[in-house]
Amino acid sequence: MSVDQLTPERAAALPGPDWLCAQRAEAAERFSTAALPDTSLEEWRYSRVEQLDLAAYTVEGADHVAVPAPATALGESLGRSAGTIVLHNGRVASVTLEGHLSEKGVRFGLLADSAVAVGGLSGGTDPFGDLTLAQGPDPLLLAVPRGVAVEVPFHLIHVIDGEGSLVLPRLVIDAAENSELSLVEWATSGNVEALVVPRTEISVGNAARVRMVSVNAWGSATNQLAAVSATVGQEATLRMSHVALGGDYARSRFDCRLVGRGATGQLSALYLGDGDQMHDLRTFQTHEARDTTSELLFKGALDDRARAVYTGMIRVDHEGRGSNADQTNRVIKLSDEAWAESVPNLEINHNDVKCSHATAVGPIDEDQRFYLESRGVPPETAERLVVNGFFEEVLDTIAVPEVVAVVRPLIAAKLGAVGGGS
Amino acid sequence: MSELVISDLTAEVAGRPILTGVNLTVRSGEVHAIMGPNGSGKSTLSHVLMGRPGYTVTGGSMLLDGVELSTLAPYERAQAGLFLGMQYPTEVPGVSIQSVLRESLVAAGRMGDDLYATLSAEAARVGLDPALVGRSLNVDFSGGEKKRNETVQLALLRPKFAILDEIDSGLDVDALAQVSQRVEEATSEWGLGVIAVTHYNRLLEKLHADVVHIFAKGRILESGGPELATALEESGYAKWVEAAGGDEPAPVAADTDPFADPLGL
Numbered sequence: 001m002s003v004d005q006l007t008p009e010r011a012a013a014l015p016g017p018d019w020l021c022a023q024r025a026e027a028a029e030r031f032s033t034a035a036l037p038d039t040s041l042e043e044w045r046y047s048r049v050e051q052l053d054l055a056a057y058t059v060e061g062a063d064h065v066a067v068p069a070p071a072t073a074l075g076e077s078l079g080r081s082a083g084t085i086v087l088h089n090g091r092v093a094s095v096t097l098e099g100h101l102s103e104k105g106v107r108f109g110l111l112a113d114s115a116v117a118v119g120g121l122s123g124g125t126d127p128f129g130d131l132t133l134a135q136g137p138d139p140l141l142l143a144v145p146r147g148v149a150v151e152v153p154f155h156l157i158h159v160i161d162g163e164g165s166l167v168l169p170r171l172v173i174d175a176a177e178n179s180e181l182s183l184v185e186w187a188t189s190g191n192v193e194a195l196v197v198p199r200t201e202i203s204v205g206n207a208a209r210v211r212m213v214s215v216n217a218w219g220s221a222t223n224q225l226a227a228v229s230a231t232v233g234q235e236a237t238l239r240m241s242h243v244a245l246g247g248d249y250a251r252s253r254f255d256c257r258l259v260g261r262g263a264t265g266q267l268s269a270l271y272l273g274d275g276d277q278m279h280d281l282r283t284f285q286t287h288e289a290r291d292t293t294s295e296l297l298f299k300g301a302l303d304d305r306a307r308a309v310y311t312g313m314i315r316v317d318h319e320g321r322g323s324n325a326d327q328t329n330r331v332i333k334l335s336d337e338a339w340a341e342s343v344p345n346l347e348i349n350h351n352d353v354k355c356s357h358a359t360a361v362g363p364i365d366e367d368q369r370f371y372l373e374s375r376g377v378p379p380e381t382a383e384r385l386v387v388n389g390f391f392e393e394v395l396d397t398i399a400v401p402e403v404v405a406v407v408r409p410l411i412a413a414k415l416g417a418v419g420g421g422s
Numbered sequence: 423m424s425e426l427v428i429s430d431l432t433a434e435v436a437g438r439p440i441l442t443g444v445n446l447t448v449r450s451g452e453v454h455a456i457m458g459p460n461g462s463g464k465s466t467l468s469h470v471l472m473g474r475p476g477y478t479v480t481g482g483s484m485l486l487d488g489v490e491l492s493t494l495a496p497y498e499r500a501q502a503g504l505f506l507g508m509q510y511p512t513e514v515p516g517v518s519i520q521s522v523l524r525e526s527l528v529a530a531g532r533m534g535d536d537l538y539a540t541l542s543a544e545a546a547r548v549g550l551d552p553a554l555v556g557r558s559l560n561v562d563f564s565g566g567e568k569k570r571n572e573t574v575q576l577a578l579l580r581p582k583f584a585i586l587d588e589i590d591s592g593l594d595v596d597a598l599a600q601v602s603q604r605v606e607e608a609t610s611e612w613g614l615g616v617i618a619v620t621h622y623n624r625l626l627e628k629l630h631a632d633v634v635h636i637f638a639k640g641r642i643l644e645s646g647g648p649e650l651a652t653a654l655e656e657s658g659y660a661k662w663v664e665a666a667g668g669d670e671p672a673p674v675a676a677d678t679d680p681f682a683d684p685l686g687l
Binding site: 366367368370372374376379381382385386389390393 | 505515521
């Protein structure tokens with residue numbers, strides 16, 4: 001099925017309860033009337049959106065869905081899970097959920113199986129998000145009921161091996177009042193050209209705790225246009241980490257709306273680029289209630305001709321009295337041809353707030369390198385130590401610590417390739 | 423017996439001559455104090471010996487046991503037995519003292535299996551909290567912790583010669599005593615030769631200098647025994663600076679931290 005067949009009629013034909021059909025219909029309507037974004041829009045400035053040709057991709061059918069071998073290996077390396085879903089080219093290949101959680105009312109499976117309406121728009125949408133809302137064939141739900149704390153992480157594993165596939169994964173996370181959950185989302189693909197448009201909606205209920213780590217380990221020909229939008233309730237905490245390693249053009253947008261008094265949102269990201277790849281990261285920290293706290297720490301390293309853009313907006317509404325917001329993005333350029341842009345923005349509508357932002361793009365620190373070399377450490381080792389050390393601070397903030405041991409070798413391998421020439 | 427021989431050494435920074443002909447010979451076990459006013463080029467001498475980028479040798483030689491240091495990269499100078507204890511030790515986030523020393527010792531083929539035990543023992547000797555050896559280098563360290571850390575690294579690497587660039591600045595009495603005593607002990611433990619660059623002779627109360635050099639205008643103007651440091655304490659540098667004639671070479675951005683982090687990392 002090619003993209004020009006992604007009509008409102010097709011969306012309407014997807015199975016599901018009425019509330020889900022209504023969500024799809026609205027999104028389909030918006031998508032059919034909207035123009036695709038271009039780089040004249042601030043949110044898409046410096047992006048490669050204009051080089052993407054939606055018509056070059058097709059949505060795969062469910063005929064060849066199977067659990068691919070990489071998913072099994074990955075599941076094992078990530079360790080114990082409360083439940084695991086494997087998506088193969090965007091279609092559900094397998095679902096598991098621990099029985100005792102199911103009995104407590106925890107849901108981890110198809111969104112269409114939910115009788116009650118969940119998810120929907122909470123800001124941060126664009127035509128691509130609408131495309132996934134409208135046309136995503138197997139939207140998923142992770143829901144934890146009120147007062148239930150699930151300590152073991154859930155796993156969501158994406159594997160893409162279909163050449164030319166357009167993959168539209170939608171995930172709704174619904175953490176009810178005073179509940180707790182954590183999720184590891186891992187995305188990998190073979191050496192295939194594909195376009196993935198993931199759309200994640202997160203609702204963190206009052207006093208709930210949600211931790212999420214997404215890992216982009218895509219193959220080098222996969223493009224990604226991801227959007228995550230979250231609302232965080234009173235005294236609730238959302239901790240969200242992103243590790244971006246793969247992809248050709250990989251975009252992730254994070255919207256974190258702190259809507260309840262005392263809500264906390266922590267975002268962190270680690271991104272590594274080499275060859276001609278580009279990481280495109282956009283963040284929105286929005287303080288809509290009193291005494292809310294947001295912290296953001298992003299760090300990247302780029303080699304060869306790799307590019308990265310980061311734009312971040314901190315907005316404190318009139319209701320945001322007593323809020324604290326912090327935003328830091330730092331990039332090390334390991335080659336003269338690497339390019340990075342970092343644009344922080346502040347919009348403060350209340351006096352009684354504390355906001356800070358820091359941004360820096362530059363080569364590896366010469367003084368740090370010299371200090372280590374003066375102790376007898378050879379230059380290549382010194383550079384590796386400095387760059388690894390630079391990322392330690394972010395690794396410390398990874399919201400699900402079990403992931404760190406699994407991503408470390410990938411980071412080291414990528415940095416090995418990255419640092420090889422110098 | 424090792425020997426560090428500096429002859430007619432001249433050097434410049436950003437096209438400006440700073441060292442104007444340094445002659446100095448240090449042998450194993452000797453302690454040489456280099457004392458001079460701000461902007462005299464003392465720190466430049468330290469950086470030139472270690473090969474810091476931006477410092478250009480324009481003439482003369484510096485031989486460590488016959489090997490010309492200026493032909494070696496900084497890490498090779500360190501492996502050859504030279505150590506620079508820095509005035510402003512650089513913060514290196516995410517890199518621990520332990521990992522740096524491990525990489526250095528591995529590169530030198532000298533890695534033993536008791537690094538942590540040795541580190542802890544050396545930390546205790548200079549009053550450095552042993553927990554700090556696993557933390558990021560110099561990050562959130564106090565002034566005293568930074569200088570103690572430099573001393574611990576010196577003790578672990580066991581160089582032939584150590585240049586200590588104002589290791590005493592900013593140290594309280596206890597820290598100064600521990601650091602200078604550790605260095606003094608190293609001169610007999612493995613015959614460490616020391617070039618101690620300092621403003622003040624209080625460093626020399628525990629670290630006993632064999633030779634004191636008055637350094638101004640980019641070179642050594644007078645050398646003598648410990649009594650020279652005492653005379654200096656009383657009279658100041660004016661006598662030597664005037665006798666040498668001409669203008670002082672301007673300090674290289676004396677007020678800015680030469681180790682300032684351009685990235686602000």
